[in-house]
Amino acid sequence: MSKPLTKTQLVAALAEEMDTDKKSANAALEAITTIITKEVSNGGAVTLPGVGKIMCRARPERMVRNPATGEQIQKPADKVVKMTIAKALKDSVNG
Known part of the structure; x- marks a missing residue:
């Protein structure tokens, strides 16, 4: 790679x-x-033709585990940036 x-x-x-x-x-x-x-x-989204779509998604409040202690804690709701890859790009990589 x-x-x-x-x-x-x-x-x-x-x-x-x-x-x-x-x-x-x-x-x-x-x-x-x-x-x-x-x-x-x-809160919007941007589409890059032939590459993909970049957007912001809301994540709900959830329970997570601290890997060091094993303690369960409540994580508040937050936002995360996601990218969906365009089919044309996937196809060009795979074949």
């Missing part, structure tokens, strides 16, 4: 794909990240 791309490598690949400089590619990546963060933190 190969290592994941770093931000620098991603910006360089994006600049090459867009046929632009790294500064513009970095600005585009930052803008996309900002938009996704704002939308998901406000």
Whole structure:
């Protein structure tokens, strides 16, 4: 398994794909990240065509166990960010 791309490598690949400089590619990546963060933190969802859907889901209050002590404790309700991978991406990886 190969290592994941770093931000620098991603910006360089994006600049090459867009046929632009790294500064513009970095600005585009930052803008996309900002938009996704704002939308998901406000309870919305963002679909990246061909990649997947990023959304915020609410988790109910539940009982969890402390693995160190075995003690059962009540964990309050919270929100978690989830990503559903697009079928096109799954298919390209598997075949």
